[in-house]
Amino acid sequence: MHAAIEAIAYILPARTETSEGLARAHPDWPLEKLVERTGVRIRHVAGDDECASDLAVDAARRLFADHNFEPGDFDFVLFCTQTPDYLVPTTACLLQERLGMPTSVGAMDMNLGCSGYIYGLGMAKGLIETGQARRVLLVTADTYSKFVHPRDKSVRALFGDAAAVTSVVATDDGPAIGPFVYGTDGSGAEDLIVPMSGMRQRFGNAPPPDVPDRFGNVRSAQHIHMNGKGVVDFTLREVPGAVRAICERSGLSLDEFDAVVPHQASAKVLEGLRRKIGLTEDRFLVYMQEIGNTVSCSIPIALARAHEDGKLRPGARLLLVGFGVGLSWGATVVRWPDNA
CATH class of the missing domain: 3.40.47.10 (Thiolase/Chalcone synthase)
Known part of the structure; x- marks a missing residue:
């Protein structure tokens, strides 16, 4: 089974x-x-x-x-x-x-x-x-x-x-899903964090104050904080290795995949990643111009939209790779269904 x-x-x-x-x-x-x-x-x-x-x-x-x-x-x-x-x-x-x-x-x-x-x-x-x-x-x-x-x-x-x-x-x-590789680096947790989103930090009767950073971005401890440079550095450091690891574990070369479907992080991150792993644009699927970064939804939406556009043939072999907040990453191989 x-x-x-x-x-x-x-x-x-x-x-x-x-x-x-x-x-x-x-x-x-x-x-x-x-x-x-x-x-x-x-x-x-x-x-x-x-x-x-x-x-x-x-x-x-x-x-x-x-x-x-x-x-x-x-x-x-x-x-x-x-x-x-x-x-x-x-x-x-x-x-x-x-x-x-x-x-x-x-x-x-x-x-x-x-x-x-x-x-x-x-x-x-x-x-x-x-x-x-x-x-x-x-x-x-x-x-x-x-x-x-x-x-x-x-x-x-x-x-x-x-x-x-x-x-x-x-x-x-x-087999139509797998194998998998995973990775975690909690030392980068503060690169993407909402400080007051759980039990570690809580506020009393008054909400925390808004504070501008040196770039003019305003936020409070109840809002998401993103260290853009840290996220880019993490992606380019760890994700190419995850792609290589899933190729090794599956016994497939990158050329044997019909497409790579990454987490839709941002144009800057994705272009740097595409270049680093050496893929042409037509085999690196990006669908975020009219959607944005939808976090956990970005890969399945990209798959669905590529299917709608006729870019996924039945039985297509795809490499999926997700990465970001945690810091956390993972990759797998899937075979696109015949009757999706």
Whole structure:
């Protein structure tokens, strides 16, 4: 018994923000520099009362409708998010009830960001190939916009919100997901962090003050802090090695892959990575100009959009690599399904 990707669906919030609009509202934010650095012109942003679980439910319902699934067809829900509805209870449990899934399903949250889809595929594969599940609903959803200070140009023009849902199913057709490589470097945790997002730092009756940095970006301890240089350095230091490692573990050369699908980090990061691993643009799939960096959703959305564009033939061999907040990274090999 092996695990395989069966289908993917995704949802983007209705509300959008454009880089052009940000540049008009903030004349000191040069438009072309923003777009050159991020590669993003439009981002979808969750509504004030719209949570990651709301997007996840909509994406799951789209998957069900598009592929004639019933809620009872799945026996495990994996929900990858860093913006849960609550710390207690587990948001995956709320998804089970809202989607009308039977109480016999397992459900759990994973707190991972940019590498989360790779880890989620690894967990889904483990559940299926050890006989614990026949079909897994792998859900990724994040609303990072709720962490972003409106006057922080280092991240405001970059992060978008989204949800993506992947059906991972048991098959007798042979290996279609894996092998995997993983990596972790917690010494870089402060390169991407929301300091007051858990129990380590908490504020009392008054919210923490807004503080500008030396570049004019404004944020508080409740907002996301990103060390852009640290993230770029980490990516170029660790990710090419992960790509080489997955080639070695799979016994395949980079030339034997139809495409590499990276986490959609930013234009600057992706171009540096593409050059370093030596791939042509047509085999390095980038879909972020009208979406932004959607964190855990970026790889499945890129897969779905490449499929919509006719860039993924049935049986295509793909190298997926995620990297970012943690610091964390992972890579795997997947075979694109025949009837996605």
